[in-house]
Structure formats: C-alpha cells, structure tokens
Amino acid sequence: xxxATLAYAKHLEGAGIDRHAAEAHAEAMAHYxxxxxxxxxxxxxxxxxLKLWLVLTSIAVAGLAIGIAKAL
Numbered sequence: 080x081x082x083a084t085l086a087y088a089k090h091l092e093g094a095g096i097d098r099h100a101a102e103a104h105a106e107a108m109a110h111y112x113x114x115x116x117x118x119x120x121x122x123x124x125x126x127x128x129l130k131l132w133l134v135l136t137s138i139a140v141a142g143l144a145i146g147i148a149k150a151l
Contacts, residue, residue, distance in 0.1 A: 084102075084105040084106060084108075084109050085105075087101075087104075087105040087108065087109075088101040088102045088104070088105040089101075091104060
C-alpha cells in the first residue's frame with residue numbers, strides 16, 4: 080500500500096504537530112504499519128477463497144448426509 084509521506088506529514092503539521100515529529104510519524108507509518116495492512120485485492124482474493132471453501136464444504140456435507148442416509 081502506497082502512502083504519500085510528504086502529504087501525510089504536511090497534514091499532521093497542519094494539525095499542529097511539529098514538523099520533525101510529523102515526518103518521523105509519516106515514515107514510521109509507511110515503514111511499519113501500512114505494509115501490514117490488507118489491500119483491496121487481498122480482501123477480494125480472500126473473499127473468493129472463502130466462497131470456494133463454502134461451496135466445497137457444502138458439497139462434502141451433502142455427500143456425508145447422503146452416505147449416512149444410504150447406510151440407514
């Protein structure tokens with residue numbers, strides 16, 4: 080995830096944060112926080128994987144139910 084550190088620091092400065100502190104905060108966020116966040120593409124991929132898991136699990140449960148019904 081990209082972050083415009085200069086714009087972020089200027090925004091913090093505009094809110095009254097010291098320039099040095101604002102720049103340090105922006106760099107820290109860009110280096111330590113934002114790389115850990117999920118992107119929109121990450122979330123969409125996870126949604127697709129979850130839908131596939133749900134379909135396959137449903138098929139497995141239906142097969143198990145049919146097998147149990149036949150055994151009775």
